[in-house]
Amino acid sequence: MSDQLPAGGAHVPLLEVDHVVVQFGGVTAVNEAAFVAEAGQVTGLIGPNGAGKTTCFNVISGLQKPTRGKVRFRGRNVTGAPVHRRSKKGMGRTFQRLEAFGSLTVRDNVRVAHDIHRGLAGLLRPGAKDIDALLDRVGIAEYADERADSIPTGTARLLELARCLAGDPKLLLLDEPSSGLDESETDDFGDLLRDLAAEGRGILMVEHDMDLVMGVCDTIHVLDFGSVIASGTPADIRRDPAVQRAYLGYSDEVPASELVSSAAGAVEETRTDLQPVGVAADVTTVIPVIPAAPAGPAERQEPLR
Numbered sequence: 301m302s303d304q305l306p307a308g309g310a311h312v313p314l315l316e317v318d319h320v321v322v323q324f325g326g327v328t329a330v331n332e333a334a335f336v337a338e339a340g341q342v343t344g345l346i347g348p349n350g351a352g353k354t355t356c357f358n359v360i361s362g363l364q365k366p367t368r369g370k371v372r373f374r375g376r377n378v379t380g381a382p383v384h385r386r387s388k389k390g391m392g393r394t395f396q397r398l399e400a401f402g403s404l405t406v407r408d409n410v411r412v413a414h415d416i417h418r419g420l421a422g423l424l425r426p427g428a429k430d431i432d433a434l435l436d437r438v439g440i441a442e443y444a445d446e447r448a449d450s451i452p453t454g455t456a457r458l459l460e461l462a463r464c465l466a467g468d469p470k471l472l473l474l475d476e477p478s479s480g481l482d483e484s485e486t487d488d489f490g491d492l493l494r495d496l497a498a499e500g501r502g503i504l505m506v507e508h509d510m511d512l513v514m515g516v517c518d519t520i521h522v523l524d525f526g527s528v529i530a531s532g533t534p535a536d537i538r539r540d541p542a543v544q545r546a547y548l549g550y551s552d553e554v555p556a557s558e559l560v561s562s563a564a565g566a567v568e569e570t571r572t573d574l575q576p577v578g579v580a581a582d583v584t585t586v587i588p589v590i591p592a593a594p595a596g597p598a599e600r601q602e603p604l605r
C-alpha cells in the first residue's frame with residue numbers, strides 16, 4: 301500500500317474518495333464515485349434508496365474492499381488499511397443499526413469505547429476522559445446510569461455518537477444519525493454537528509432528513525445508481541435538475557405547481573425514509589421534497605411547492 305503524502309503545499313482534503321467502484325456479482329453498487337469531505341465542514345452524502353451510500357461508507361471505513369478506486373485519509377492512501385488502523389488514524393463511524401452493549405449502562409458504554417480506543421493505555425489507566433462531560437455534550441447525561449438496552453432509540457443514536465466521540469475522531473462518518481430523534485432533538489443535534497465541525501473535525505453524514513441535511517451541511521454530494529450526480533452547497537443541490545429528477549421524478553421543466561402539499565390529503569408513503577412532504581396532484585405516491593430555502597436547525601422551511 302502506498303502511504304505517501306502528496307508533494308508540495310497542495311491542499312489535501314481530510315477524506316478523498318477517488319473513483320471508487322464496488323461490484324457485488326452483477327450489481328454495481330458504487331460506480332466511479334468521487335468526492336471529498338473537508339476538515340471543519342459538515343458534508344452530506346444523500347441519494348435515493350439503493351444509491352450506494354452505505355456501501356460507500358463501508359469502503360471509506362474499511363468494511364468493504366472496493367473493486368477499483370482509492371480512499372485517501374489525511375493525504376494517505378488507506379484503501380487497503382484495516383478498520384482498526386483507520387480508527388487509530390482518526391476515523392470514527394456510527395452505524396444505522398445500533399451497536400452499543402445492551403447490558404452496560406450508557407456511561408460504561410462510552411467508557412469502554414474510550415478505553416478500547418486507547419488500547420494498552422486504556423487497559424492500564426481506564427476512564428481517564430471525562431465521560432460525563434461527553435454525555436452532557438451530546439445531551440444524554442440524564443441516561444448515564446440506565447442500561448443501554450432500556451433507552452429510547454433516539455437516545456441510543458446519541459449514545460452511538462458519544463461512543464464515536466470518545467475516540468476523539470478527526471472525521472466522523474455518521475450513518476442515519478437523526479433517525480429516532482424528534483424535531484427538537486434533531487435541532488439540538490444539528491447544533492452539535494456545527495459545533496463539532498467548528499472544532500476542526502470533518503463530518504460526513506448519510507441522512508434522509510432533508511431539513512437537517514439542508515440546514516447543517518456545508519457541502520452535499522448526491523449519489524444515484526452509485527455515481528455522484530451533483531456536488532455543491534445546499535442551495536446548489538436544491539436547484540440542480542439532475543437531483544430533482546433523481547429525488548422527485550421531475551425537474552424544473554415540470555411546473556412545481558403540479559405538486560401539492562401532503563397536508564392537502566391522504567397519502568400513501570412508498571419511500572418511508574425520505575421526507576414525505578409533497579405529492580403529485582393526480583397520484584397517491586409521496587414524493588420527497590427538498591426544502592426550498594436555506595434553513596438553520598432551528599428554522600425549518602416549508603417544502604417546495
Ligand SMILES: Nc1ncnc2c1ncn2[C@@H]1O[C@H](COP(=O)(O)OP(=O)(O)OP(=O)(O)O)[C@@H](O)[C@H]1O
Pocket residue numbers: 324327328329347348349350351352353354355356
Ligand atoms: N452485500 C451485497 N450484495 C449484493 N448487493 C448489495 C450488497 N450490499 C448492497 N447491495 C446492493 O447495492 C446497491 C447499493 O446499496 P446500498 O445499501 O449501498 O445503498 P444505500 O444508498 O445505502 O441505500 P439505503 O438508503 O436504502 O440504505 C443496492 O442495489 C443494494 O441492493
